[in-house]
Amino acid sequence: RKSAVAAATNYKAPAVPLEFLETTPESVFGANVFSKSVMKKRLPKTIYKSLMQTIEAGAKLDPTAADIVASSMKDWAVEKGATHYTHVFYPLTGGTAEKHDSFMAPTADGGTIAHFSGKELIQGEPDGSSFPTGGIRATHRARGYTIWDVTSPAYILENENGTTLCIPTAFVSWTGEALDKKTPVLRSMQALDAQAQRILKVFGHTAEAFVASTAGPEQEYFLVDRGFFYSRPDLMTAGRSLFGAAPAKGQEFCDHYFGAIPERVLAFMLEVERELYKLGVPIKTRHNEVAPGQYEIAPVFETANLASDHQQLCMMLLKKVAKKYGMECLTHEKPFAGLNGSGKHLNWSLGSSAVGNLLDPGDTPHDNAQFLVFAAAVIRAVHKHQGLLRAVIASAGNDHRLGANEAPPAIISVYLGDQLGDVFEQLKVGGAKSSLPKGTLEVGVDTLPPLDKDAGDRNRTSPFAFTGNRFEFRAVGSNFSISGPLVAMNTIVAESLDYCATKLEADMGGDQSKLNSAVQSLLTEIMTESSSVIFNGDGYSEEWQTEAAKRGLLNRKTTPEALQGLLEPHVKEMFSKYKVLSERELESRYEIYAEQYWMTVEVEALLCKKMAKTMIFPAAIRFQNELASTCANLKAVGYSFDTDTLDKVTALVKLLQDAITQLDKATEDGYHDIYKCCNEILPAMLEVRKYADELETIVADDLWPLPTYQEMLFIK
Ligand code: ADP
Ligand code: MG
The missing domain is CATH 1.20.120.1560 (Four Helix Bundle (Hemerythrin (Met), subunit A))
Known part of the structure; x- marks a missing residue:
């Protein structure tokens, strides 16, 4: 222990290479990505166009393009020094998996050439028998395929000992069942798009661009000196300290939060950001967090699938680069008892290039009505599926956090803020008979007051908060893949939008002039049924525990209880109905998470x-x-x-x-x-x-x- 202290005290971090400081983020951004602009330059026009149709509008992938894309991708990668390629996939462990294959193919004259076919691009077959499947396949029938995900660009990963072309893929069994975290994300995005389009149609939009869910995950983590890490079997093996008396000074003074970043840490952050820029991950924010030794990194949001892949890269690089600076990065939810744990705030919204962000209140009353329908659909979804949302954030690590006095409680509620909360309160008492005094608030296109973009203060204690133009799921654990929570949110909101669209369509019967009254009655009904999930107060307080119980909200404090939320009949039905997870796939998730x-x-x-x-x-x-x-x-x-x-x-x-x-x-x-x-x-x-x-x-x-x-x- 003493030598670890000495080593840490005398540690000299490698100097930040000058080029880091001299190059702007723009000049390296996306340098190692087979991006749209690279494809545009390198691919024949027709092939490029057809790929863009798939990437941007969700059209079916044209398999005949694959050979040409593969060969162009290989040339690009080889020029950058790549010798191998890998289908990267996201098994249910929550991690990232890769198996490398060389580009080299033997030639008749005894030499080799670099070769990469369309077939190799589209489909791989790693021997994935050792990944958890929750009973989907027997070990002796281990066939699993990785399938190219065109919507997440390929990239080059530079390691000191070799450069590899990485191709994001879905991982499915021989029978077509999802063995991974990516497949359900893609399916849930499709479900969400289909239902969102129906609402947009009601509001007079014609089906245009794909409505995608967007995600911006904020990642909290700890850094500790490697010497200490290796002297603590608990940190090393479990990721958290199982012993340790409280220090004389902890985080009471709040002097770490947003404080000046220590030099060694700053150097580390610079390098992480630079590596992520190269991979096209739009990192934006870095700061100290509340606990000593705790930090945060956050990107600008992207579409959910891409954000999820990028989040995995972010976690991987945090860990990798930390070692270079003599540290270890801890992403466990609670490495140190008595100090704040780490979460991953998952900012979520939905929108398209044609209609913009659908959770943005906008400036005009018309937008407001549409916004209110989308926001109400989210509220309804969260109320109806509290159990599922609680289940997808359940883990042994996150149990130490949820409900402790620093993280949102295990009760899932929605924070709306004063202004929006008030609007919805009024909607509740509004009633379908429009008993409101005229002019105050009908969701009528004419009378609804424009909402401010930051409609209300922020709430730090809510697990699910509206933050001006998006919802922030704040109870996700720092060590989680964001895919699970994204799948849940996309699907429950798709179901809710389906419900809203069906109701609006029926009420209006094709008569656009009935829009206002149909919307008004829908909103009133949703508020009457679901408003018990709205809570704008202090989520840490004792009173909320009592109040939530009175309201009949679930309060599942631990993982064993919370995981049951995956198995409830209405959850199974929903996932099957929207073709996101079959009953067997869902049960396999339960099995795996319980086992973990x-x-x-x-x-x-x-x-x-x-x-x-x-x-x-x-x-x-x-x-x-x-x-x-x-x-x-x-x-x-x-x-x-x-x-x-x-x-x-x-x-x-x-x-x-x-x-x-x-x-x-x-x-x-x-x-x-x-x-x-x-x-x-x-x-x-x-x-x-x-x-x-x-x-x-x-x-x-x-x-x-x-x-x-x-x-x-x-x-x-
Ligand atoms: P704070 O700490 O105040 O919550 P941050 O700036 O750290 O804010 O993180 C906010 C995150 O929310 C960022 O990743 C941001 O890109 C993301 N975000 C903003 N708008 C959207 C949106 N429409 N959809 C999803 N995420 C969004
Ligand atoms: Mg936040």
Whole structure:
């Protein structure tokens, strides 16, 4: 531990290469992407046009174009030094997977040439048998295919030891079932587009551009010096500290938040941003977060599928570049007890190039009415599917965060802000009979007042907040792929828009002059049924827990409970109806997430026992021994004294041992029961921690084996 402290203190970060400072983001942006502009330059016009139809308007991919695209992509990649290509895919572990193949093909004369066919571009077959499938395929029938996703551009990844062409792909089983996170995102985007178009039609738009969901994920993370990281088996293996007494100074002073960024960290950030720019990821924001050692990075939003792929790249590069600067990047939701955890705020909206952002209130009353229908559809969706939204953010890591006094509670509610909240309140009492005093608020095209763009203050405690022109799902965990939450949001809103469109179409019966009254009655009805999910107050408060229960809102505090939200009949029906996930695909997700949960608890419990037995207990008895021999020596020379500290250490050692025994008992039958993990094993681990942390505050510092919170958080 002492040598880790010394190494961290003397660490000299590599200087930021001058070229980083001298090149502008614009000059490197997208340099390693097989982007639209590269394609335009390199592809025959007709091929380029047909690809754009697929990428921009969602048209079917023309497979005959593939050979030409493949060859052009290969030439481009080889010019940039690539020797291999890989189909990148996104298995249900939440990570990113790749298998590399060389471009080299043997020639008749015994040499080789670089070769890449359309078939190789479109479809690959990695041996994906070791990825979790939740029962979709048996291990002996492991066929899985990766399929080129044209809508997410290929890119080049430069590593010190080689350059690779990366092709984002979907990963499906031989039977066509989605084994990955990308396929459902693409399906859910289609479902959302179809229903959004119907609403737009009601408002007089003719079907034009594809209505896509957009996403802007804000990523929080911690950085710790690598020396400390490797001296802590818990950080290394579980991503979070299972032990550690609170430091004398934590985050109380709020002096870290938005503070000046330390030099080493800034150098790291510069390099991460530069690498991401090269890959066309539009990183925009960086700052210190609330806890010491905690930071945030955020891009400008993009369409959901692309944002999701880019988010995976972002996490990967944060981890990779951190090592170069002698640090480790922790994306766990709660690496340090007692300090803020990390989330991923997922900003979400929908729109198209033709109609713009559909959650933007706009400046005119007409836009307002359309906006209100879309916003009401979201509110209805969140109310109806609280359980699903809670399920898609459930994990062992996020359980430490949700409901702690720093993250949104486990209750899913919607924050609207004062102005919008008020509009919807009025709509609720408005009634279909338009009993409102004339002129105040009919959603009539004529009378609705224009809304401000920032209609209201921000709310930090809500899990799902309207933030002026988008909703922000703030309860997503920092270690999550954003795909799951995106799939849920796209699909529940598609269902809700379907409901709204069906109602409006029926009420109007083709008569456009009935638009206002149809909209008014729809909104009133939605508000009457769903407004209990709207909450503009303090989500951290005790009163909200009681109030939410009164309102009948779900409050599923832990993952085992929350995951049941995937299995409810109305959820299964919805996913099947919109062809996003079949019943089997949905059940496979449940299986996998439940398995990930207990496996996480298992790893943590094993670590907890090992560290308690082999690191903490020995330190404690060494100290106890020192105290005892001091006492014996003093007694021998005739001193009389109290043995307070020795008594205390002795008592704590005993308590620690008992707690370890209890943990051993709790885990006797294994870990497969997720409720047992949650209700017995995790609490038993906390008991062990309690005595270990107390020992840390009295055992001689030079005997303590683990880097302390103070060291890990404050030495940079
Ligand atoms: P804050 O910390 O205030 O929430 P940030 O600037 O850190 O704000 O992040 C806001 C995120 O919301 C950015 O990624 C931004 O691009 C994204 N965003 C803005 N408009 C939209 C939209 N229409 N759809 C999705 N995301 C959006
Ligand atoms: Mg935010």
